[in-house]
Every structure is written in C-alpha cells, then in structure tokens.
Amino acid sequence: MDSQQVLGGRYRLEDQLGQGGMAVVWRARDEVLGRSVAVKLLAGPHAQDPSSRRRIRHEARAAALLSHPNIAQVYDYGESVDGLTCVPYVVMELVSGSTLEQRLAAGPLPPKVAFRICAEVAAALAAAHDQGLVHRDIKPGNVMVTSAGAKVVDFGIAAAVGRNDGDEWGDELLGTPGYLAPERISGDAVEPASDVYGVGVLLYRLLAGGAPWSAETVTGMLRAHVYVEPAPLPSLPDVPAKVSDLCRRCLRKDPAQRPTAREVAAVLARAAGVRIVDDELSHSVAPAVVDGEPSIVLVSRPANGAGRPARRHSLTLAGAVATVAVVGTLVWLADPTGSGQNRWPGAGRPGQSGQPVVDASTPGTAPGAPTAPVGGGTPVVGVPPARSGSPGSDAGTVQSGQPDPTSDGGTPAPTTGTPPASPEEPPVDERTLSSEGGSVRATCTPDGDARLLSWAATRPYKVEQVDAGPATAATAAFRHGNRVVQMTITCTDGVPSTENTVSE
Numbered sequence: 001m002d003s004q005q006v007l008g009g010r011y012r013l014e015d016q017l018g019q020g021g022m023a024v025v026w027r028a029r030d031e032v033l034g035r036s037v038a039v040k041l042l043a044g045p046h047a048q049d050p051s052s053r054r055r056i057r058h059e060a061r062a063a064a065l066l067s068h069p070n071i072a073q074v075y076d077y078g079e080s081v082d083g084l085t086c087v088p089y090v091v092m093e094l095v096s097g098s099t100l101e102q103r104l105a106a107g108p109l110p111p112k113v114a115f116r117i118c119a120e121v122a123a124a125l126a127a128a129h130d131q132g133l134v135h136r137d138i139k140p141g142n143v144m145v146t147s148a149g150a151k152v153v154d155f156g157i158a159a160a161v162g163r164n165d166g167d168e169w170g171d172e173l174l175g176t177p178g179y180l181a182p183e184r185i186s187g188d189a190v191e192p193a194s195d196v197y198g199v200g201v202l203l204y205r206l207l208a209g210g211a212p213w214s215a216e217t218v219t220g221m222l223r224a225h226v227y228v229e230p231a232p233l234p235s236l237p238d239v240p241a242k243v244s245d246l247c248r249r250c251l252r253k254d255p256a257q258r259p260t261a262r263e264v265a266a267v268l269a270r271a272a273g274v275r276i277v278d279d280e281l282s283h284s285v286a287p288a289v290v291d292g293e294p295s296i297v298l299v300s301r302p303a304n305g306a307g308r309p310a311r312r313h314s315l316t317l318a319g320a321v322a323t324v325a326v327v328g329t330l331v332w333l334a335d336p337t338g339s340g341q342n343r344w345p346g347a348g349r350p351g352q353s354g355q356p357v358v359d360a361s362t363p364g365t366a367p368g369a370p371t372a373p374v375g376g377g378t379p380v381v382g383v384p385p386a387r388s389g390s391p392g393s394d395a396g397t398v399q400s401g402q403p404d405p406t407s408d409g410g411t412p413a414p415t416t417g418t419p420p421a422s423p424e425e426p427p428v429d430e431r432t433l434s435s436e437g438g439s440v441r442a443t444c445t446p447d448g449d450a451r452l453l454s455w456a457a458t459r460p461y462k463v464e465q466v467d468a469g470p471a472t473a474a475t476a477a478f479r480h481g482n483r484v485v486q487m488t489i490t491c492t493d494g495v496p497s498t499e500n501t502v503s504e
Contacts, residue, residue, distance in 0.1 A: 006031075007089055008078040011039055022046050023056070027094065030075075033479075035465060037075060041089040053088050060090045062155040065131050069456045070124035072144065072153045073463070093463075097146030104140060104206070111238040112272050114206035117143065119268035120150040122199055125261040128155075129192040136184070138198030139176045140205070148453045177218050178211060182226045182253050193255030199264055200250025203243075208234055212251060226253070243271050433498040437461040437478025437485030440498070444491035450474040452489065461485065 006012050010032045017025045017038065023046070028039040046052035060077035067073070076091035100117065103109070109117070121143055128135060135142075137154060144151040175184060181197035183189040204212050212230030215221040230251045233244045246267050252258050259267075430443045430453070438457040445451055449470035457463045461478040468474055469489075477486045487498045 007039065007080045008076070011037065011076075011089075011091060013039065019043060022052060028091075030091070033464060036094050038092045038094045039089050040092065041080075041087050047085055047087045056088050056090060059155050062133055063092075065133065066128055066155075067457065067459055068124055068127040069454050070120045070149060070151055071127065072151045075462070095144055095146055095151055097144045097151075099141050100143040100145050100150070100202075101140035103145045108209060109206055111207060111236065114203065115243065115268045115272035116274070117145065117150045118199055118203045118206065119265045119272060119274070121152055121202065122196075122261045122265035122268065124150075124152040125192070125195045125199065126265060128152075129195070129261055134190050134192055135195050135198075136190070137175050137179070138195055138202060139179045140202065141176075143202075177221045180222065180225055181255065183255050185222050185226055189255075191255055192261060193258045196250050196258045196261055196264060197255070199261070200247055200258075203247050203250065203268075204230070204233060207236055207239055207243075207247070229253075240271055242267060431496045433487065433489060433496065435478070435485050435487050435498065435500040436502070437480065437483075438463065438476065438487075440476050440487060440489065442474065442489045442496035442498075444494045444496050445470045448491050448494070450489045450491045450496055452476060 003013055003015070007028070010030055011028045012031055013026045013028050014036075015027045017027055019025070022043060023040050024043045026039045026041070028037050029035075030037050040056070041047070042049075042052055042056055057077065060074050063071065063074040064077075072095060073093040074090060075093065077089070078091075079086050079088050081087075121138065125135060125138070133155070135152065135155060138152070142152060142154045144153055179198040179201045181194035183191065184194050201212065213221065213224035213228055215224050230248075233239070233247050246259065246264060249257065249259050250264065430441065432439060432441050436458070438455060438461055440455040441453040443451050443453055447470070449472060451470040452466065452468040452474045455463065455466055455468075455476045457478045461480045464477040464479040464484065466476045472490065474489045475486060476489075477484055479485075483502065483504050486501050486503070488501070489496050489498050491497075
C-alpha cells in the first residue's frame with residue numbers, strides 16, 4: 001500500500017505510523033465523514049494467510065460490539081485489492097498517546113496514577129465481560145495512555161465466555177506468557193476471571209516494578225502461574241492495605257476466588273480518590289458529577305420487568321485525578337527493529353479540532369493520535385524490551401523452548417515528551433453533560449475556557465467530530481444516519497454547561 005491510496009472508496013492513506021510482524025498502521029483520512037482515522041492492514045505474507053485474515057476480522061467484530069470510553073473504537077472493516085492480493089483492513093479511532101509499556105520505560109508511576117489506570121482497564125473489561133467477551137491478552141502493551149485516560153486495545157484473540165476456541169485457533173495457546181491465568185494454561189478456559197488475573201499482574205508490576213514470580217524461561221513462567229504462589233506485594237508508601245489485598249485476590253489460582261472486573265474498578269477508583277456513583281441509566285441520560293468531585297460512574301442494567309430496555313453494564317471513570325503524561329511519540333505496534341525507538345510522524349495535540357473522538361478515553365484519550373489493537377497474538381510495536389523480572393511484553397503463541405520474553409533486554413531509554421502532571425491536581429470543576437447522541441465529561445480552565453476530558457456516543461449514534469479545546473466553546477458531534485446531535489460546551493463562573501442542537 002502507498003500513500004494517497006484510497007481503500008473502500010473513502011479512506012485515503014496519509015502517513016505510515018508503525019509496522020510490526022503482522023500488521024502495518026496508517027494515518028488515513030475518511031473522505032466521507034471528513035475525519036482522521038487509523039487504518040490497520042495485514043502486512044506481507046499475513047495478508048494471504050487464512051489464520052491471520054481470520055484473526056483481524058475477528059478483532060474487528062469483537063471490538064465493534066463494545067462501546068466504552070476506555071476501549072479503542074472500531075469504525076469499519078473491509079478488504080482492498082492491491083495488485084493480485086486482497087488485503088483486509090480495520091478502521092479505528094485515532095488516539096493520542098503511548099502504550100503503558102512505553103510510559104513505564106520513562107520511569108515508575110505514582111501509586112494513584114497506577115490505581116487510576118488499572119481502574120480504567122478494569123472498567124473497560126467489565127463492559128466487555130457484560131457483552132460476553134473475554135480479552136485474553138491484558139498487558140502494558142495493550143493499554144494506551146493518553147491525556148485523559150487509558151484505552152484497552154487489541155481484541156484480536158478475544159473470545160466468547162464459556163467457549164474454547166480450539167476449533168478456530170487450533171492448538172495454539174494465545175496470549176502473553178507473563179500475564180496468562182492458570183486456567184488458560186491448563187485448559188485454555190474462556191472466562192472473565194482470566195482477564196482479572198491479567199489486571200492483577202499489571203497492577204503488581206506498576207506498583208512493585210517487576211513480576212510476582214521469578215522465572216528464567218517461558219516454561220518456568222507458565223509453571224509459576226499454575227503452581228507457584230505469587231510473592232506478596234511489598235509494603236509500599238501510599239498503597240493502602242485494600243489495594244494490596246485486591247492484588248492478592250486477583251492473582252488467586254482458583255478463578256472462582258477472584259473479584260470481578262467491576263469490583264476491581266470500584267476498589268481502585270476509591271484508592272485513586274475517585275468518587276463512585278452507582279446509577280441506573282435510562283434513555284441514555286448520564287448522571288451528573290457533583291460540584292467537580294472526582295467520580296467513577298457505574299451504569300447498571302435495570303432490573304427485569306422494570307419497564308426499561310435492557311442495557312449492558314458500563315463502568316466509566318470520570319473525575320480529576322492524576323493526568324498521565326502524553327508521551328511525545330505515538331505508540332502503536334512493536335518496534336520491528338527491536339531498537340525500542342518509534343517513528344511517529346505528525347502527532348497531533350489532544351483536543352485538536354477535527355480529530356476522531358477519543359475519550360480525552362482513557363486515563364486519557366484525545367483526538368489526533370492513534371491507538372489500535374495490534375492483531376491477535378502478535379507483539380506490540382514500539383514497546384521497549386521488558387525489564388528484568390517483568391512479566392514480558394511479547395504476545396503470541398506460547399510454546400516451550402522459545403526465548404524467555406522476560407529475560408533482561410536492557411533498560412529502555414526514557415521516552416521524551418510532556419512530564420506527568422501532578423496526580424493530586426484536580427480540575428477547577430467538572431461535569432458529565434448528556435445529549436440524545438452521547439455524553440461528554442467537561443471542565444473549565446482557570447482562564448474560563450471549556451475543555452473536554454472524555455466523550456462517548458450513545459448507541460446507535462457514532463462520534464463524528466470533536467473539538468476538545470481548551471476553547472471558548474468546545475464541541476462534540478454525534479451522528480446516526482442523517483441525524484446529527486451537536487453539543488456546544490461553554491463555561492460560566494467556572495462551571496461547564498451545554499447547548500444541544502439537532503440537525504437532519
């Protein structure tokens with residue numbers, strides 16, 4: 001594929017953002033909706049490999065089922081003819097930020113930032129689990145960190161709860177060795193508790209700086225998951241006992257003894273200083289955030305017979321807690337050269353007008369920069385080598401005798417970019433504002449400008465365009481067919497409010 005080539009009659013390729021062993025990701029222009037998107041295409045021989053084609057199609061279908069601010073949104077799937085080759089591609093939102101793996105290379109995170117990120121990951125997983133999907137590859141390389149939140153990416157090996165994918169994937173054990181739950185190894189079970197185990201390993205690594213086990217080989221790591229109890233989380237400043245206990249419970253061998261993703265999100269949100277609002281939503285109306293108090297919104301399914309349409313559980317983190325730095329480089333797939341360096345031209349700043357909607361989702365997603373699933377079971381590109389003792393960052397088929405992904409690859413060079421903001425500095429005020437087409441989380445700057453922290457469409461609407469500000473008026477537009485709902489957010493006396501207009 002070449003620059004300026006048009007896929008599906010609408011997606012014009014512009015800049016290549018990254019390339020891995022299985023896929024290449026481009027920045028593209030959707031000429032129908034007039035927005036920037038990320039397009040992921042199978043690379044080289046994978047374009048004709050039936051298994052690779054099946055995986056990228058599966059990834060698109062799995063992610064398209066989900067609508068959550070902490071999950072990278074899939075817009076479209078198609079196949080384009082390049083010469084004699086038919087190349088599948090997935091169109092996704094463009095997210096500003098870096099992978100969590102890349103962020104960790106710049107240094108450890110403050111505990112409250114770690115709590116916030118893991119809470120948002122758990123919130124995303126809770127939404128997936130409610131739709132009957134298990135991600136199966138939670139790791140730092142599959143979490144994007146932006147100015148407004150964390151986004152879970154790469155649903156390439158996701159599977160339906162209760163289903164063993166042996167017939168679809170063959171005898172391969174897909175995932176990343178350092179994060180595989182015991183039941184995945186012993187029987188490749190498909191259950192939500194396996195994702196919770198991955199969150200437990202992730203939380204442990206963010207807080208302790210290494211893995212809960214010491215292993216020299218892939219085989220040793222797999223045996224540790226099944227037979228060896230994890231080392232207790234060290235006593236750390238600013239890490240409450242409830243978080244240490246939660247981490248221990250997430251890593252239990254018996255999946256029935258682990259907490260749900262929903263509980264994990266709630267506990268970590270409290271630890272991060274985020275208020276919890278438990279509310280039943282009807283008619284797509286989001287609960288308001290009270291007087292700027294940090295909050296996490298849990299949207300529950302109405303009781304049967306309550307006269308409300310059944311809705312999936314959604315857990316959305318909102319509020320003012322640590323803003324994780326947006327690293328200057330954009331991270332997408334793994335560094336194909338193994339150098340730990342990335343090539344990301346044209347990184348737009350979060351909130352740039354005309355960029356695709358990104359929850360300013362996930363601890364920050366902002367428009368203008370890419371985030372994308374990396375294709376099931378392939379390494380994430382741009383991710384520096386795992387530190388010694390870390391659970392490892394390589395994803396793929398787990399086979400005994402492979403080089404140990406947790407071996408010391410050297411200390412990655414710190415990623416340049418904006419330094420992390422203070423985790424204790426909240427916005428002046430914050431509100432969750434709603435419309436027929438979707439909702440936004442907004443705050444006001446000290447200068448009186450409006451700034452959007454996150455946004456999400458309400459089904460069947462899709463995000464069309466966002467200007468996140470800061471600006472006198474920030475805007476978010478949601479489309480369903482010919483009907484467009486635009487939210488115009490302004491600030492009065494430091495409090496954001498919206499004026500909603502509908503056009504057809």
